[in-house]
Amino acid sequence: MVKNLKKSKKQIAFFEKYLSLWVALCIVGGILIGSLVGDSIQYLSEMEIYQVNIPIAIFIWMMIYPMMLQIDLSSIKKVGRKPKGILLTVVVNWFLKPFTMAFFAWLFFSNIYQAVISTELAGEYIAGAIILGAAPCTAMVFVWSYLSDGDPNYTLMQVSVNDLIILIAFVPIVGLLLGITDVVVPYSTLFLSIFIYVVLPLVAGILTNKILTKSRGQQWFKEEFLPKLKPFSIIALLLTLLLLFAFQGEHILNNPFIILLIGVPLIIQTYFIFFITWFAGKKLHLTHAVCAPAAMIGASNFFELSVAVAIGLFGLKSPAALVCVVGVLVEVPVMLSLVAFVNRKQSV
Numbered sequence: 001m002v003k004n005l006k007k008s009k010k011q012i013a014f015f016e017k018y019l020s021l022w023v024a025l026c027i028v029g030g031i032l033i034g035s036l037v038g039d040s041i042q043y044l045s046e047m048e049i050y051q052v053n054i055p056i057a058i059f060i061w062m063m064i065y066p067m068m069l070q071i072d073l074s075s076i077k078k079v080g081r082k083p084k085g086i087l088l089t090v091v092v093n094w095f096l097k098p099f100t101m102a103f104f105a106w107l108f109f110s111n112i113y114q115a116v117i118s119t120e121l122a123g124e125y126i127a128g129a130i131i132l133g134a135a136p137c138t139a140m141v142f143v144w145s146y147l148s149d150g151d152p153n154y155t156l157m158q159v160s161v162n163d164l165i166i167l168i169a170f171v172p173i174v175g176l177l178l179g180i181t182d183v184v185v186p187y188s189t190l191f192l193s194i195f196i197y198v199v200l201p202l203v204a205g206i207l208t209n210k211i212l213t214k215s216r217g218q219q220w221f222k223e224e225f226l227p228k229l230k231p232f233s234i235i236a237l238l239l240t241l242l243l244l245f246a247f248q249g250e251h252i253l254n255n256p257f258i259i260l261l262i263g264v265p266l267i268i269q270t271y272f273i274f275f276i277t278w279f280a281g282k283k284l285h286l287t288h289a290v291c292a293p294a295a296m297i298g299a300s301n302f303f304e305l306s307v308a309v310a311i312g313l314f315g316l317k318s319p320a321a322l323v324c325v326v327g328v329l330v331e332v333p334v335m336l337s338l339v340a341f342v343n344r345k346q347s348v
Helices: 002-008 019-045 054-068 073-081 083-112 119-133 140-147 152-180 187-216 218-254 258-283 288-299 303-314 319-347
Strands: none
Touching: 019 218, 019 319, 054 187, 054 218, 054 303, 083 119, 083 152, 083 258, 083 288, 119 152, 119 258, 119 303, 119 319, 140 152, 140 288, 140 319, 152 187, 152 288, 152 303, 187 218, 187 303, 218 303, 218 319, 258 288, 258 319, 288 319, 303 319
């Protein structure tokens, strides 16, 4: 009883708790901006270097850099002590999740929705889903782990391993699955996106972490420095979404139900991957503190990277980018429902 009382006091931070609301407001605000002053901001979509949009790149860097500050490479040394949870995370995220996402996207966009979505649009929606499914969560999983009484140190190991695998596996998996869908893959842009949005912030984060913890101490770094950066990350996310929807507004107004149609396969995929991971973890006799975060990582996505790559490959106004943005919209309420599920299971 005491344990449950303590657990019930845990709350998600204000911005994260209402992230879906902020995203919904960005949808409305972005569409209004696009319809009222769309031509005036057109130049923003043309500010590119090698297909990388400069304003979006700045915003996404502001989102990703604070996450990379938390990566602790020394934690990788501890993987061998309790390998089952790490192996489960790796297998689900890299050998299962991208392929089930591609399947559900193909099933809905190319088959179930074929009466309302053209073949060309279906291909881009599938491409966006593939990009989203190939990027496992790195930031919000710390929130889900905290709310579900996960082991924070083990969660850090899981996230650190995933971030390192992204460097190697993301491009080949996305390239393979996009090739299957007959989408032309500009590999130079794909590699450039990984370099800009993963390699550079990862190196910058690790160096910053080492320098600041050495000069100011671990406690100051975690309790003072990191919390101050969090609002900038959320603000950058919202500004990115506002800009995206300003350019997506015409497409959405022409098909107002498209967000709902996109959301259905993404939600099904999230629940499917979660329960596959959850029950596999139970079969492996993982503790709740390890199993819950493992399932959360598999179910959620690194949507900051996904949005950046989709924009780099297909453009700001692309249906692929819209899929990744809708992923942000549906993720928070779905993940909160899964947090409630694992907490009920823990108390049984």
